[in-house]
């Protein structure tokens with residue numbers, strides 16, 4: 001039985017004060033125990049958030065990390081720095097980082113290894129662009145990204161990874177993938193993990209859907225057998241909406 005994960009990706013939103021106010025509001029709501037709840041915030045807000053979530057079920061994640069532990073890499077943040085700040089998760093290879101910051105499957109792989117080696121849970125993002133979808137290349141693209149991103153990991157390590165399938169055309173567009181389409185690709189990703197790392201790792205690895213997930217559609221994804229939660233951008237920015245996502249995921253998982 002895989003515990004679903006609802007992770008908010010705030011992207012470049014919220015000052016430290018805004019982040020603190022968000023958690024204060026979220027703490028007013030009852031967060032269910034059968035859903036892993038994560039907030040991935042800008043680096044600056046992370047230490048304050050770690051303090052604010054003490055005693056709650058919320059985990060804190062970063063949105064990127066450098067693959068080296070330290071060195072002359074101006075502007076970068078390392079795994080040991082995040083760990084020392086109490087951060088538990090890190091998003092790796094988000095399509096925005098691949099598009100705007102030249103991340104490749106190779107850098108994703110190095111970052112995943114660094115994260116796992118340093119005790120962070122990586123949320124590894126994969127997904128096709130519209131042109132690839134329209135030319136029937138979705139499975140080929142995500143298979144390649146999964147294979148390269150997880151290259152060289154042990155089956156035990158893969159079991160602890162979270163994969164987020166985020167079709168790029170669905171991100172921030174309001175054009176979410178249907179739950180059936182997302183299930184088809186995510187079950188294919190699980191099969192790819194089984195082929196590469198064995199059935200046990202494939203049975204344990206959690207695979208989220210991301211792309212225009214809202215409180216109104218989250219239940220349709222959670223109802224799918226292979227979809228283990230969601231990575232949410234816009235709808236994670238308001239505490240009411242984020243709380244509804246977590247509640248709906250809990251209700252869907254229990255049903």
Ligand SMILES: O=C(CO)COP(=O)(O)O
Nearest residue numbers: 009171172211212233234
């Ligand atoms: O990119 C996303 C999460 O990482 C999805 O963003 P939206 O939920 O705003 O479409």
